[in-house]
Amino acid sequence: AQSVTQLGSHVSVSEGALVLLRCNYSSSVPPYLFWYVQYPNQGLQLLLKYTTGATLVKGINGFEAEFKKSETSFHLTKPSAHMSDAAEYFCAVSERSGGSNYKLTFGKGTLLTVNP
Amino acid sequence: SQTIHQWPATLVQPVGSPLSLECTVEGTSNPNLYWYRQAAGRGLQLLFYSVGIGQISSEVPQNLSASRPQDRQFILSSKKLLLSDSGFYLCAWSLAAGYTFGSGTRLTVV
Numbered sequence: 001a002q003s004v005t006q007l008g009s010h011v012s013v014s015e016g017a018l019v020l021l022r023c024n025y026s027s028s029v030p031p032y033l034f035w036y037v038q039y040p041n042q043g044l045q046l047l048l049k050y051t052t053g054a055t056l057v058k059g060i061n062g063f064e065a066e067f068k069k070s071e072t073s074f075h076l077t078k079p080s081a082h083m084s085d086a087a088e089y090f091c092a093v094s095e096r097s098g099g100s101n102y103k104l105t106f107g108k109g110t111l112l113t114v115n116p
Numbered sequence: 117s118q119t120i121h122q123w124p125a126t127l128v129q130p131v132g133s134p135l136s137l138e139c140t141v142e143g144t145s146n147p148n149l150y151w152y153r154q155a156a157g158r159g160l161q162l163l164f165y166s167v168g169i170g171q172i173s174s175e176v177p178q179n180l181s182a183s184r185p186q187d188r189q190f191i192l193s194s195k196k197l198l199l200s201d202s203g204f205y206l207c208a209w210s211l212a213a214g215y216t217f218g219s220g221t222r223l224t225v226v
Binding site for chain 2: 032034036041042043044045046049090094101102103104105106107108109
């Protein structure tokens with residue numbers, strides 16, 4: 001069974017500082033990996049995803065993540081935090097569960113606050 | 117382009133009352149559809165998924181049920197709500213590995 005661990009339920013950074021949100025996964029097959037962002041009382045918006053190919057994935061809003069198979073990690077980074085980045089971030093892993101169905105398993109989320 | 121609609125956005129219901137949340141998808145055929153619940157501090161939990169009309173798989177035993185009467189319609193229901201049913205409910209669709217989420221329904225059971 002697949003699982004996702006997000007280290008740190010709450011991360012606080014200063015505006016302009018590096019953002020690093022950690023995600024480790026377990027999966028019995030090569031995984032598809034995702035990062036989603038959620039603003040208060042809204043749905044989830046896809047930031048980026050890794051399926052195959054290049055292990056460094058670039059997403060929206062200046063975020064990127066690197067798939068490291070040896071470390072079973074998919075950490076999310078952004079070089080310089082902006083106030084508008086304050087939100088909750090979810091890492092997720094997807095495995096094919098039969099036919100065309102892919103079950104998405106989420107981490108518990110990391111709340112990012114950005115201080116002025 | 118594909119869009120997903122979910123309503124209502126917020127709902128306050130008394131304990132013991134019924135529930136019906138609706139989700140529809142446009143611009144795609146035969147999507148896989150999902151209902152997730154997000155409770156405070158507990159992340160997102162998959163409740164139900166459907167790979168076709170009338171096909172429902174339940175992930176956790178609970179007070180809720182789901183139905184898929186049409187290809188692009190997915191309904192979450194309850195006959196009698198419990199306080200523990202409060203949460204943020206999200207519908208999603210996928211054709212392959214990527215999911216697209218609706219805007220969610222905030223349900224408060226009082």
